[in-house]
Amino acid sequence: MAKANGQLTEPQQKILTFITNYVEQNNVPPTIREIQYGTGISSTSMVSYHLKALERAQLLNRYERRSRGLVINEPHRVLLSDVVAVPLMGVIGASEPVPTPDADALAGAENSVQIARGLVGAAEGLYALEVKGNSMIDALINDGDIVIMRRDQEVRNGDLAAVFLTDRNESTLKRVYREGKRLKLKPENPTMKPFYVDARYAQIQGRVVCVIRKT
Amino acid sequence: MAKANGQLTEPQQKILTFITNYVEQNNVPPTIREIQYGTGISSTSMVSYHLKALERAQLLNRYERRSRGLVINEPHRVLLSDVVAVPLMGVIGASEPVPTPDADALAGAENSVQIARGLVGAAEGLYALEVKGNSMIDALINDGDIVIMRRDQEVRNGDLAAVFLTDRNESTLKRVYREGKRLKLKPENPTMKPFYVDARYAQIQGRVVCVIRKT
DNA sequence: ATGATATGCGAACAAGCGTTCTATGTCAAG
DNA sequence: CTTGACATAGAACGCTTGTTCGCATATCAT
Known part of the structure; x- marks a missing residue:
């Protein structure tokens, strides 16, 4: 009893x-x-x-x-059993900045990805991108993967974030650490070495909340 | 009728x-x-x-x-944005077979991962494993990732599956192709080469339905 | 010791419940 | 008209499953 x-x-x-x-x-x-x-x-x-x-x-x-x-x-049985519909805003490759949608664009998104709330937390500011190409291999992200991003949020040291490098005109997903005027960008792939860029040429465009690969 | x-x-x-x-x-x-x-x-x-x-x-x-x-x-019910609770059955590393739980074990699982149904389909036969270590790098899977598996399902050529190699006593996630007596195992990572194993020394343990990385 | 209470085990019973078999009916095609 | 596919009833069979009861053990205050 x-x-x-x-x-x-x-x-x-x-x-x-x-x-x-x-x-x-x-x-x-x-x-x-x-x-x-x-x-x-x-x-x-x-x-x-x-x-x-x-x-x-x-x-x-x-x-x-x-x-x-x-x-x-x-x-x-709780609140956990809830789904967030994350708008699918577009594609992320290597050669263009990551779309960072405003509220209007978010509302207008046609497709969305269903994610259990437990995986991503609050729905505000979330959007999804589909990865095209193999340029994100060093982030362990493959062609076709879905990346869930959160916008308008401070990126802290060690966060996995989308960074657009203006001098090379490409975007990439890396773990970001601020080191004075430099930014240390560390691939998610532990077999690869980190590298450094001038903070002036780097725009942080959003934080990666979750990566999903359907097979 | x-x-x-x-x-x-x-x-x-x-x-x-x-x-x-x-x-x-x-x-x-x-x-x-x-x-x-x-x-x-x-x-x-x-x-x-x-x-x-x-x-x-x-x-x-x-x-x-x-x-x-x-x-x-x-x-x-799909439209209702339903969530599937996938039981978290254990850990997958390189050095032991992937757990392939029976119905009882499934029901007894204490933890579960919430997944939107749209990502994985029917809940039957699904279970989740947490990846430990870096041995799955060539499948673009990192330490801490969650792999959603489906059991008791025929694995078709090209499916991403958990394979236990009895001669090496290790398990791995690869795309599987049957080629006569051999099995072709192709890493998910396109920069790496496929390799071949004797089908007798390979046990296919489940199909990978989805990979999830929380950051 | 003693008895009250919580806990544990196994078996047996009866109702619940899915399945199947037989008989009957309907209706369109040959 | 016959045939065969489909639809309908009713009942019987047997596995499933909730319930109960007798009995054994343990803990603990009386």
Whole structure:
């Protein structure tokens, strides 16, 4: 049974997370026996026993005598199950600056990429770019990958960011460190060496929040 | 049965909307008999009959012999921007086989990764692995990346897959092509050359569906 | 010791539930 | 009219699954 202080016993906790995962994966709550095997509890009666306790603790609801008649009480299932639609603003290659859209452009984007909120945080200022070509190999980014960027945000040392190098007229994704008048640009690929550019010739255009590769 | 033109017969339509409503209200799919009474169909065999037709028409999936083993197929819910929770099954390095969990292990996973359904499709058979170390560099995958895998699926030529090489006792992610008795393994990194292994010493352990890098 | 309470195990029961088989009906094609 | 594909009923069968009960063990205050 749930302890007096509101804590859950270990098997109860196990059951709860098992049910949650099971529902997420199967769209159907588990049976008592599935819980039994899934959690290593040794008998159906024990599962039943713990379920009663969990019901008393208001952590789940049960429909009597119904197979799979379990419903996890919502407070847990939370906000996490949310999707952010990130507008797909265009293409990033090596030879042109990264688009940094304003609010209007953002709103007008036709395509968007669906991202679970847990991966990227707040939706504000996010936009997505499709990578064309192999020029981002040293950032471990391949042709066709999707890069999720966040704009209007301070780039801190060590952030992976899109940098446009005005003297070479190309853009690149690197980890950025300010070192006086220079910028140290470090490839994401640990087998490659960092290099330095004059800060005057570098425009930081956005921070990389996430990279996604569909195969 | 579904008519040749793709239209649904009236009882089929009824069943479909009944299931949808039922799930919304109860968080659990209905049983055959509940469908029977709910739609006024006069026998369980008729319900079963129509369900088979709907399954053939790809409008729902069924788990055999499982009570309430119905899942409405997603095309509808897709628009609702749904999230798939992919269980995080462990770590992939170079020096051990990739975990290929069975159903029980999947259900028991404690952590999960939230992915927008649009990125990965159906949730069945998906699991996630965290990459440790730099040994996957030639697959453009870095320490800390998350790899979404799908199990129990035929790997086709050109698929990016996890391969365990028994003679070297290491696992790797490569594009796989069958060439007679050999397997051609092509690094995802276009600057690197493919190589060949004896098919007997290679176990294909799963298909890579998606790679995610949070920064 | 003693008994109350929480916990654990296994088996058995009964209701729940998917499946299947037989019989009947409908209707268009041959 | 016959045939065969499709649709419908009803019932029986057997696996699934929630529930319950008897019994064993452990902890702990009385």
